Amino acid sequence: DQQVKQNSPSLSVQEGRISILNCDYTNSMFDYFLWYKKYPAEGPTFLISISSIKDKNEDGRFTVFLNKSAKHLSLHIVPSQPGDSAVYFCAASRGNYGQNFVFGPGTRLSVLP
Amino acid sequence: NAGVTQTPKFRVLKTGQSMTLLCAQDMNHEYMYWYRQDPGMGLRLIHYSVGEGTTAKGEVPDGYNVSRLKKQNFLLGLESAAPSQTSVYFCASSLPPEQYFGPGTRLTVT
Numbered sequence: 001d002q003q004v005k006q007n008s009p010s011l012s013v014q015e016g017r018i019s020i021l022n023c024d025y026t027n028s029m030f031d032y033f034l035w036y037k038k039y040p041a042e043g044p045t046f047l048i049s050i051s052s053i054k055d056k057n058e059d060g061r062f063t064v065f066l067n068k069s070a071k072h073l074s075l076h077i078v079p080s081q082p083g084d085s086a087v088y089f090c091a092a093s094r095g096n097y098g099q100n101f102v103f104g105p106g107t108r109l110s111v112l113p
Numbered sequence: 114n115a116g117v118t119q120t121p122k123f124r125v126l127k128t129g130q131s132m133t134l135l136c137a138q139d140m141n142h143e144y145m146y147w148y149r150q151d152p153g154m155g156l157r158l159i160h161y162s163v164g165e166g167t168t169a170k171g172e173v174p175d176g177y178n179v180s181r182l183k184k185q186n187f188l189l190g191l192e193s194a195a196p197s198q199t200s201v202y203f204c205a206s207s208l209p210p211e212q213y214f215g216p217g218t219r220l221t222v223t
Contacts, residue, residue, distance in 0.1 A: 004155065032210065043117070043203050043214030044156070089155060096210035099146070099163075099171065103155030 003027050004092050006104040013111050019077040021107050023090030026071065030092040030102075035064060035075050038087045038106070047088075048075070051096070080111045115139055117215035119204050125221045126194040134189040134218050136204030144207045145187040146171070147179060149200040150217075156203060162187055194222045 005024045013019045023033075031052035036044035050057040050064045050073070057064050063076045077084055090104040120135045136145065143164050148156040158171030162181040176198060178190045187206075191198060199222045205212040 002155075009153075034211065036214075041216065043205070043216050044212075045214070046211040049211065091155075093210070097144075099144075099158065099161045099169065101158070101212075103157075105153055105155045 002105070003030075004090055004102045004104040006088075006090055006107045008107050009105070010108040010110070013080045013109065015082055015111055015113050016079045019075075019080045019084065019109055019111065021075040021077075021088050021090075021109065023073045023075075023092075023104055024071060025073075025092045025102075027092070027094070027102075028071065029094045032093045032096040033064070033066060033073050034091045034093075034101070035062075036089045036091065036103075037084075038089065044089055077109075080109075082111050082113055085109055085111045117204055117206055117213050119202075119215035119218050121218060122216065123219050125223065126191075127223055128195060130194050131190070131192050132194065132220075133191075134202055134204075134220075136187045136189070136206075136215060137185055138187075138204075138206040138213070139185065140206060140213065141184070142206035142208055142213070143184070144209055144212075145181065146205045146207075146212065147177070147187065147189045148203045148205065149173065150203060151200050159189065159202075194220075196222045198222050 034049040035047040038044040093100040146161040147159040160179040165184040204215040
């Protein structure tokens with residue numbers, strides 16, 4: 001039973017528009033969340049994180065929203081660029097130590113020129 | 114500053130053969146991890162280490178062993194490879210919490 005779900009395996013967006021990637025979790029004990037981006041033949045790279053004491057965190061074009069009551073988080077990319085085309089993984093943890101992270105299966109984002 | 118490196122990048126094994134995957138980091142991180150990634154699934158933690166000389170089991174440890182004799186290196190061993198171990202293996206290190214990943218090793222067991 002997957003504790004972290006990314007129900008959209010893929011998403012296509014036009015360049016310049018907003019990309020919204022969604023992630024749902026089932027364990028109410030999770031209190032730290034991260035997004036990673038992965039290009040083909042490379043390892044994942046850290047993008048942005050949020051702890052459960054916040055409901056929003058922003059870093060440049062990337063914003064993560066957390067809705068604890070719905071056990072849902074989303075990553076917004078505005079504006080989307082072709083270089084954003086990658087697989088995005090959501091991860092959740094109880095505490096912010098790496099051994100507890102549970103990763104979702106990923107969403108492949110394609111930004112079309 | 115190379116970050117996290119993994120050796121080898123690709124490997125094909127026959128069932129029953131053994132091999133060791135090497136992970137090295139130059140960021141002086143205490144924590145290191147080994148994950149596997151299979152199609153349609155997220156990364157799953159195999160083993161991890163919170164410091165030199167320590168190791169612990171993750172979510173899917175069966176069939177693997179690890180060693181952390183030096184702070185900068187984390188080795189993953191397969192003693193008797195099975196086709197179910199065909200996967201892409203990622204090593205990571207962290208302070209924590211953000212993890213820094215290596216480029217991966219694609220392992221095929223026939």
